[in-house]
Amino acid sequence: MSKLNKKQRLKIYNDWRNGNKSLSVIASEIKLNRSTLQYMVNLIDRHGIEIYDKSKELFTKEFKEKAIVRSLTGNNSINQLSLDLGLRSNGILYNWIREYKKNGYNVVIKKKGRHSVHESEEAIPNIAQRFREADPATQRRKLEIAYRQCLRKKTKRLGSETSQEIAQAVTELRQEFKVSLDYIFTVLAQNKDLPLIARSTYYNIIKPKDKPKRKKPGFLSRMKEIFDYHQRRYGYRRVAMQLRKEGYAVTDRAVRYWMHKLKLKGRRRNKRKYSSYKGTIGKIAPNLIHRGFFAIRPNMKWYTDITEFHLNGQKLYLSPILDGCGGDIVSYSISRHPDMI
Helix, strand or coil: CCCCCHHHHHHHHHHHHCCCCCHHHHHHHHCCCHHHHHHHHHHHHHHCHHHHCCCCCCCCHHHHHHHHHHHHHCCCCHHHHHHHHCCCCCHHHHHHHHHHHHCCCCCCCCCCCCCCHHHHHHHHHHHHHHHHHHCCHHHHHHHHHHHHHHHHHHCCCCCCCCHHHHHHHHHHHHHHHCCCHHHHHHHHHHCCCCCCCCHHHHHHHHCCCCCCCCCCCCCHHHHHHHHHHCCCCCCHHHHHHHHHHCCCCCCHHHHHHHHHHCCCCCCCCCCCCCCCCCCCCCCCCCCCCCCCCCCCCCCCCEEECCEEEEECCEEEEEEEEEECCCCCEEEEEEECCCCCC
16 A cells, blocks of 8 residues: 555545546556555544554554554454544554564564664574574484494495385384474485485385285176166165165275276266347346446445256245345346346
């Protein structure tokens, strides 16, 4: 919203208010999101265009905390709450909530300007301490040594490893050190001397091989006979039911598998649904709405459509007329024919 000045905002608001253009058309013209424009016109409608005369506001910690608590515990949406608070953009409150959760559900006010040298020196030991706790150097060294030993056992000299041997070494490290695969690949990537494979290659190597093919069961010939006897009308459920009646211990799933394997597909008669469409009849009216269905005044935009109902074996057609301002039903008509005659 910062790229629009006050005059442009006022023009957009007047065009929308007077019904000259819909917000969808305006959004496509100025290359802005429609929801952003909707919030802007609602804000001007609530607080007036003077809301944009104020200089950039600096919100206090207490104000942010109250707004965040109201948003997380109240029934109002974030957009509605932003309008009540008079925030210039609906994204301000979203950013506050994101930072609030990121900082452990605490409101942190960032200091303006550059950090002092003393603050930077005090922050360095804390960051280093957290890094050592999350990723100890001793554990990294142990991991690298164990990786080299695994590869030496599998090959005569370091540097001639195959992808299969590297994948086996990585798997042994995961089992020995009880660490994640991400951690192992991160540590190994930091040492350029250690051979490494791509993560996708590792998964392709360790994934289980294809399962052995199923042995053909003894009921296949009888299954085909049942399927052909009933003129290919039976599906796998009815074929399985007939096999069980004859004493075969089979499941629906097994019959479905072998029928699909042998391409035994039942016949289906397609029932064409009734369609009254006969092509383009008459002339097509010009597109005056441009998907801007909302109207700011009653009797400004009316809409209608035909809905088909099935009642007692017959069809009934309802055509209501809706007002675009409040969605009220202006009138309606009911007919037994889709042309409403």
